[in-house]
Amino acid sequence: MFQKILIANRGEIACRIIKTARRMGIATVAVYSAADANARHVRLADEAVLIGGAEARESYLVAERILQAAIATGAQAVHPGYGFLSENAAFADACAQAGVVFIGPPAEAIRAMGSKSAAKALMEKTGVPLTPGYHGDRQEPAFLAEQAGRIGYPVLIKASAGGGGKGMRRVDAAADFEAALISCQREAINAFGNDHVLVEKYVLKPRHIEIQVFGDTLGNYVYLFERDCSVQRRHQKVVEEAPAPGMQPERRAAMGKAAVDAARAVGYVGAGTVEFIANQDGSFYFMEMNTRLQVEHPVTEMITGLDLVEWQLRVASGEPLPLAQEQLRISGHAIEARIYAEDPDKGFLPSIGHLHHLSPPQASEHVRIDTGVEQGDDITPFYDPMIAKLIVWDHDRDSALARMRQALSEYRIVGVANNIEFLGRLVSCDSFAGADLDTGLIEREHASLFLSAAALPETVALVAALAELLRESNALALASTLVNAERGSPWRVLDGWRLNGSSQRFFNFAYGETQHRVGATVVTGGWKLAIGEQQVLASARLQADGQLAVQLGDRSMKACVVATGQRRHVFLAGHSYALQCLPLLDTGGRAVEHAGGLRSPMPGKIVALLVAVGSVVEEGTPLLVMEAMKMEHTITAPARGVVKAFCCAAGEQVTDGIELVEFETEVTAAAA
Template sequence: MFSKILIANRGEIACRIIKTARRMGIATVAVYSAADANARHVRLADEAVQIGGAEAKDSYLVAERILQAALATGAQAVHPGYGFLSENDVFADACAAAGVVFIGPPAQAIRAMGSKSAAKALMEKTGVPLTPGYHGDRQEPDFLAEQAARIGYPVLIKASAGGGGKGMRRVDAAADFEAALTSCRREAINAFGDDHVLVEKYVLKPRHIEIQVFGDTHGNYVYLFERDCSVQRRHQKVLEEAPAPGMQPERRAAMGEAAVNAARAVAYVGAGTVEFIANQDGSFYFMEMNTRLQVEHPVTEMITGLDLVEWQLRVAAGQPLPLAQDQLRIHGHAIEARIYAEDPDKGFLPSIGHLHHLSPPVASEHVRVDTGVEQGDDITPFYDPMIAKLIVWDHDRPSALARMRKALGEYQVVGVTSNIEFLGRLTTCASFANADLDTGLIEREHDNLFPSPAALPENAWLLAAVAELLTEARHARGTETAAERGSPWLALDGWRLNASSQRLLTFAQGEHKQVIGVTAQSGGWELSLGEHKVSARGQLLGHGQLQVQLGERRTKATVVASGERRQVFVDGHGYALQRVPLLDVGGGAAEQAGGLRSPMPGKIVALLVAPGSSVEEGTPLLVMEAMKMEHTITAPARGVVKAFCCAAGDQVTDGIELVEFEAESVETA
């Protein structure tokens, strides 16, 4: 077994690998970019080496620097994690040439499966069923459009070298094919350096089921059952679970055998995942093989009781697989939710910022949190905006689902917008609860998953007010000098000679402002919210937590302050408020009219209309790229694009004006 390994990755997967290596007594070397100098994986590793600038192309994708770091630190092997260089056959060859073990499959296996087109041709010879489509080398746009027409719409354009939903577009009509192909290729070249695509029939109401396989250097192969990854947004997985709901033993065996045949066909070694598109009738088609560990591998670990990273290390060291197929068993049910810094209400737009407050649910035999960040860290624009993977396990799916809902309700994030509330709605919607799964579930349940903004519950406003009052009192006590201690002039008990002390606290949610009247009374306050009055008292418990008595009800909550922002967590939900200063007269925070601003830092990819154009609401105006995904800025209303404030290729910051836009005035009778 190795005594030291280098981890050629970052974030939660690097931290995950370090955890297993430490348990096995293996020293670890981390590599990091300029943006990750104080990242969690760097803090956890035994050693760390800086390998370049903030951009992945200047650091995590520079194979030469990573190999130099491995040789300089005496690492015997390199674990690539997933993403970056994990499926790079040139890097695998370079490791072998340098005498460093690549903890993954042989380079020839990566090459065989690295091109979706070539892999499908190989699988066809092996007898693995394929989705109808064009997987050849001809790439002229007109020819691909002809193939799409032959296959029949809807079709799916996919980057041949792709993964993670990048370089993938569904096309429903011939008129949309050219634009989708252009965008798909552009995204593919940016993410993978290869704009080769394939075109396939889009299977209606498909399930995305993948099989975890393992091979060793002794010719042994096993499959560790399946994962259902059907719940996706923008072709990226959101929820994963194992085993797949409704999977019959015969179908599991057939898919497992097909996956092992795929691995055997390329003399595969290590951990790999064979992904299938499955019809509701039980038929299935080979989609691709990912020659690495998957993001969702924890659900397989939870139902098998195995550590797949340990298996990777043992196989890479030349040991045989720890177990044979007939020794593997499924125990219980596991679900994984990906916690992202993103805004589901804005098309899942990534969010960046400082994690002022980060409190995950408590880990246990039922709850696991894999993360690459901690409170005080930053979500930057340079990498995938994942905060963590939340994994739960229980004896059956209903129990695991209840665990997930509770754990999501306990997850608290302040500083970036997160998808936690969305995941809570997703796990309670009828389709997911009843295991009516397919890749269109989010679109199908759109109205339930994206409800109109609801009014804040009364207790959220009241808890924000109590937290404010308790914090003021603590601050006053903390700043008094010894001579002032006990002075009646510093007391905040509301005493007045002729009347009770009264004041107003104002909070806002968006454009809505809420004024709360505060009247001091013995041991607390009387709070007025409109016509409703309630007595209140409480105490701070630390880290934003407080215990509050509102009338007859006692409750615990968390209120986190960041500048004028207040995040209230209560009853499994989070509510974002603003404290309105006493002298605020309103209007200062309103966005300037007439301009469309950048929702995040990124790069302008293309301007889609000419200045002076009259456009309809929803017309695409420009495309920007951030975190390796393209985002389209559209017209907010019918109007005129007066001018662009940027050009293709420009790097832009968050909030900068992109388009001078003049909305058409609405005629009134």
């Protein structure tokens, strides 16, 4: 077994690998970019080496620097995690040449499966069923469009190299094919350095089911059952579970055999995942093989009781697989939800910022949190915006779902937009709860998953006022203990007493376009709060876990209020609300929406300007394309109007909120 390994990755997967290595008595070396100098994986590792600038292409994608770090620190092996260089055959070769073990499959297996087109050709020879489509080398746009017509719309254009939803578009009509192809190729070349694509029939209401496989250097293979990864946004997985709901033993065995046949065909070693598109009728088609550990591997660990990273380390050191196929068993049900710094209500746009408050649910035998960040860390624009993976397990799916709903309701984040409440609605919606799964579930359930802004419950404003009162009361009590003079004087008692009656305080909170004014009067044992026509006796105390124990009249509840500047973030009953605490004389005025311009919704890089200055465009016309968090986003015309000027150029980096386009609507132009 290895004595020291280097982890050629970052974030939660690097932390995950360190955890197993430490349990096995293996020393770890972390590598980090300039942006990750204080990252959690650096703090956890035994050693850490700076390998370059903030951009991945300057650090985590520079194989030479990673190998230099491995050799300099005496690491015997390199674990690539997932993403970055994990499926780079040249890196695997370089490791072998340097005498460092690559904890992954042989370079030949990576090459065989690295091209989706070549992999499909190999699977066809092996007898693994394939989705109808074109997987060849001809890449002329006219030819690919012709193939799409032959296959029949809708079709899926997909980058031949890479994954993660990048370079992938569904196309429903021939008129849309050319634009989708150009965007796919551009995204693919940026993400993978290869703009080769394939075109396949888009299976309507498909399920995305993958099989975890393992092979050793002695020719032994097993499959560790399946994961259902159907619930996706932008072709990226959001929630995964194991085993797949409704999976019959015969179908599981058939898919497992196909996956093992695929692994054996390329002489696979280590952990790999064979992904299938499955029809509702039980038929399935090979999609691709990921020659690495998957993001969602924890659900497999939870239902098998195994540590897949330990298996990787043992196999890479030359040991046989720890178990044979007949020794593997499924126990219970596991679900994983990916916690992202993103805004679901803005098309899942990524969010960056400082994690002022980060409080996950308590870990237990039923709840697991894999994360690469802690409170006080930053989510930067340079890498994937994942905050954590929340994994739950129980004896059956319904019980696991209840665990997930509870855990999500306890997860609290302040500092970046996040998808926690969206995930709560997702796992509670009828389709997911009823296991009616397919890759279009989020679109099907759009009405229940994306709710229009609702009025602020008055209870939230009352809780916010209570938190302010408690904070002030505690601060004044502390201050009074620091003053020695007149400790017994009634003038030093801070109970709100006045000669001619008790004092009344007021708090103004803004939420969206509305203001909520709360009056507070000190009474015995607490306060009398007034909001609108409602009056209620209230009290609150801070518990050891940081939560507020609130009493409003006859109702008691738990809440959490986090203050950041003038913001008050209230967490109550599984929901969060960001209130602005206004001065009493504040009129509630807000910045006027920028007239005549379109601003950047996030930091990013301008990829292309799509129309000429002076063009008259219709509502929804694509104006420019920007790239952020490795994905492309198109800025469109908000109405019919004229593009007066672009305030940026292709290739330019822009910040959040900066003006991108001077745009004049048709109404404005007519008035002028």
